[in-house]
Amino acid sequence: MEDWVTIRNIRSKNPSIGTRTIAGMLGISRNTVKKALKDDIHQYNRGIRKINGNIKPFVDFIKESFIKKNLRASRILEDIRSKGYQGSTYAIYAYIRNELRPIKDDINRAYPSAFKSYSTDPGVQLQYDWAEYIVQIGKNAVKIYIHQSILGFSRYKFYDVSLSITQNDVFNALSESFNFFGGITDRIQVDNAKVFVNNAGRDIVWNKRFLHFCGFYGIHPTRSAPAHPWSKGKVEKPFDYLENHFIADNEFRSFEELQNRLKQFQTNVNLLLHHTTKQIPAATFKAKESEFINPLPIDKITGEIKRYGGFMEERRTATKDCLISYKANRYSIPHQFASKEVWVKIAYGATLNIYSNRGQLIASHKLSFKKGEIIIDKDHFKGYRNTDRVPISASILRLTARFESYANIDRFIGNVKSQKRIDPARHLYRIANLFEYYDDKDCLAAMEECFSLNLFSANIIKGFITKSSKPKTEQLNLFNIKLPKGDVKRNLLEYRL
Numbered sequence: 001m002e003d004w005v006t007i008r009n010i011r012s013k014n015p016s017i018g019t020r021t022i023a024g025m026l027g028i029s030r031n032t033v034k035k036a037l038k039d040d041i042h043q044y045n046r047g048i049r050k051i052n053g054n055i056k057p058f059v060d061f062i063k064e065s066f067i068k069k070n071l072r073a074s075r076i077l078e079d080i081r082s083k084g085y086q087g088s089t090y091a092i093y094a095y096i097r098n099e100l101r102p103i104k105d106d107i108n109r110a111y112p113s114a115f116k117s118y119s120t121d122p123g124v125q126l127q128y129d130w131a132e133y134i135v136q137i138g139k140n141a142v143k144i145y146i147h148q149s150i151l152g153f154s155r156y157k158f159y160d161v162s163l164s165i166t167q168n169d170v171f172n173a174l175s176e177s178f179n180f181f182g183g184i185t186d187r188i189q190v191d192n193a194k195v196f197v198n199n200a201g202r203d204i205v206w207n208k209r210f211l212h213f214c215g216f217y218g219i220h221p222t223r224s225a226p227a228h229p230w231s232k233g234k235v236e237k238p239f240d241y242l243e244n245h246f247i248a249d250n251e252f253r254s255f256e257e258l259q260n261r262l263k264q265f266q267t268n269v270n271l272l273l274h275h276t277t278k279q280i281p282a283a284t285f286k287a288k289e290s291e292f293i294n295p296l297p298i299d300k301i302t303g304e305i306k307r308y309g310g311f312m313e314e315r316r317t318a319t320k321d322c323l324i325s326y327k328a329n330r331y332s333i334p335h336q337f338a339s340k341e342v343w344v345k346i347a348y349g350a351t352l353n354i355y356s357n358r359g360q361l362i363a364s365h366k367l368s369f370k371k372g373e374i375i376i377d378k379d380h381f382k383g384y385r386n387t388d389r390v391p392i393s394a395s396i397l398r399l400t401a402r403f404e405s406y407a408n409i410d411r412f413i414g415n416v417k418s419q420k421r422i423d424p425a426r427h428l429y430r431i432a433n434l435f436e437y438y439d440d441k442d443c444l445a446a447m448e449e450c451f452s453l454n455l456f457s458a459n460i461i462k463g464f465i466t467k468s469s470k471p472k473t474e475q476l477n478l479f480n481i482k483l484p485k486g487d488v489k490r491n492l493l494e495y496r497l
Contacts, residue, residue, distance in 0.1 A: 007036040028098070054087030055095055062092070064192070066100050123292025125152035126185040126219075128174060130165060131239045136251040137258060144258070146242065147173035151181065152189075155274045156285035159242075159266045161259060163349030167195040171213055172347050175308055178217065181285075183293030187220045197223060216308045218294065241269070255350050299358075307359055314344045316354075321391030321425065322380060326352060328371040332380045332393060333363045392417075392425035398432045403443070412447050415456040430458035434465065442469035 010022050019037070023030040051059065058080045065071040065079065077085075077092050085092075130147045147160040147170070158177040162169040178184050190196045199205035206221060214221045246265045252258040270282040277284065297306040316324040322338045323330040333342060333354055343355040346367065354363040365375050376393055396413055403409045416431070417424040435443045446465040450456045 007033055011037060051099075052087060052091045052095065054085060055091060058083065058085055062096070063100060066096055067104050068191075120152035121292075122153045122289040123183075123185055123294065125187045125189055125222075126150070126177070126181075127152060127189040128177075129191060129239070130170070130173075131242070132165070133243070133247050135247060135258070137255060138253060142255075145169070146239075146262070147177075148239065148242070149174065149177035149181075151185065151281075151285065151289060154279075154284035154289040155277055155281040156181070156289070157266060157269055157281065159262050161262055162347075163255070164346075167207075167209060168345060169347075169349065170195050171308060172345075174213070178296060179305070181293060182290065183295050184217050184219050185293065187222050188214065189222050189224060191224050196221070213308055217297065302358075302360075304360075307361070315341055316344055317341050319391075321393050323374070323391070323393055324354065329368050329373045329375065330393075331363065331365045332374075332376045334380045335391075337362060338391075392428055395425065395428040395432045399428065399435075402435070403440070406444060406447070408447070408451070412450065412456065415450070419456045427456075427458040431461050434458070434462055437471040438465055438469055439472065445469070 007022055007026070010017060010025070019030050019033040022033045026033075055062070061080060061083070062076055065076045066073070071079075073093055073096050076096070077089060080092070126149055128147070128149045130145050133144055133146065134141050135144055136142075142163070145162050145165045147162065149158040150156070158180045160173040160176055162173065174188075194207070196207055196210050197204055198207055204223065210221065242265075246262070250261075252261065270285075271280060273279070274281055298304070299306050316326070318324050318333050318337055318340055320338055322333055322335045324333055324342060324344065326344055331352060331354070337356060341357060342362070343357070343359075345353045345355065347353050350367055352365045352367050353361055354365075356362050363377065363380065365377070368375055374393060374396060376397055378397065381391070381394055381397075399413060400409055406412075413428065416427055420427045438446075442465055445468070446461050449464045450460055453460065
């Protein structure tokens with residue numbers, strides 16, 4: 001119906017215009033134009049186009065990319081091919097031209113070059129979104145995801161970065177933003193990503209875990225309707241500034257440097273005059289909005305700020321050695337949590353965070369991408385007392401710290417552990433204690449003897465070192481003491497004062 005009216009209006013205003021020109025203007029076939037000009041309104045019916053079967057799985061993605069993100073058809077084609085699209089190039093261009101271009105043109109006609117931004121009262125709304133970039137970290141081109149939260153009234157911003165974009169990463173970035181702002185707004189405005197909604201249609205179905213997250217913090221979720229970029233423009237527009245002033249032509253030595261420089265960028269942006277409000281976000285937040293922010297949840301027992309723990313689905317039981325296992329590596333935790341159940345969570349795709357059952361962060365390690373490593377934080381063993389036995393990690397730490405210049409120390413420890421699988425902790429503990437009474441050269445000779453024999457145990461070490469070496473002077477060698485056999489009797493008169 002709309003095409004019929006448009007075609008006939010164009011011809012009535014310019015009778016000399018050809019059917020080919022009209023077809024090109026409207027992105028329709030020339031036969032359709034001829035039919036519309038020939039038939040009256042009751043006879044003309046364009047009908048409903050069937051969507052190509054190869055395109056159907058990617059319809060939502062294509063709509064969002066073209067209408068909301070303003071990506072070119074060539075970029076959209078590249079993106080969906082990486083996601084498994086096997087159809088033709090023409091099918092994508094035809095679908096965008098015939099189905100999406102009219103929608104976008106209608107939006108542009110209704111909102112010609114800009115839209116009237118709406119403001120919210122202090123403490124009412126927070127908007128959140130993320131953007132994907134490729135940056136140079138060291139020698140590698142790395143895909144990163146930058147998270148942005150912005151307060152609707154003051155335009156005060158928070159940035160975070162991760163190496164992945166799981167729901168855990170999003171929740172972590174939001175939690176960090178709440179801590180940064182010192183509280184929570186009444187509402188949070190998000191888009192239609194799967195981490196937030198299961199169904200982005202008219203009858204929206206929220207993601208259950210996202211609702212649980214919002215319920216924990218007491219924040220009401222709202223979302224931007226499809227093809228309505230103005231409803232979340234406060235958070236989307238600043239990504240242009242981020243890309244031009246932080247991402248473009250920048251290189252970083254490490255992920256940690258990227259994090260630190262992003263925080264400095266965040267500070268600088270919050271001190272710039274905002275073009276819409278004509279105010280400085282940091283000053284506006286402090287003077288006019290901070291007092292309206294709702295407080296963060298507090299643990300009634302500890303009095304500390306509570307963090308959302310619903311995303312921690314991976315449980316681990318710590319060993320007596322104060323270690324937990326994660327992807328073929330072991331990481332230390334504070335000795336108070338030995339043998340207890342803990343939760344683990346990856347933050348930013350680069351950090352392993354370990355939580356107690358009460359949701360308290362008890363340990364944080366840089367994630368190792370190797371296999372079979374033991375990552376130790378020495379502070380986790382401070383004040384450790386165990387009358388039963390010493391953790392294997394403590395013995396390993398003693399040996400590696402003392403013999404760090406010995407090239408084969410890690411291989412030596414590994415061989416002891418592999419040959420003495422039943423109780424490697426006891427052997428390493430005895431070896432570490434025995435070495436305390438001998439010079440480094442004697443200890444190294446004993447370890448080399450183990451390599452030559454391909455036998456690794458405390459008894460081998462003791463047999464070799466006690467026969468071939470002398471203990472340090474003025475030190476008691478507990479391992480060479482020969483206690484008398486039988487009962488030792490002493491005259492009681494010796495105890496007289």
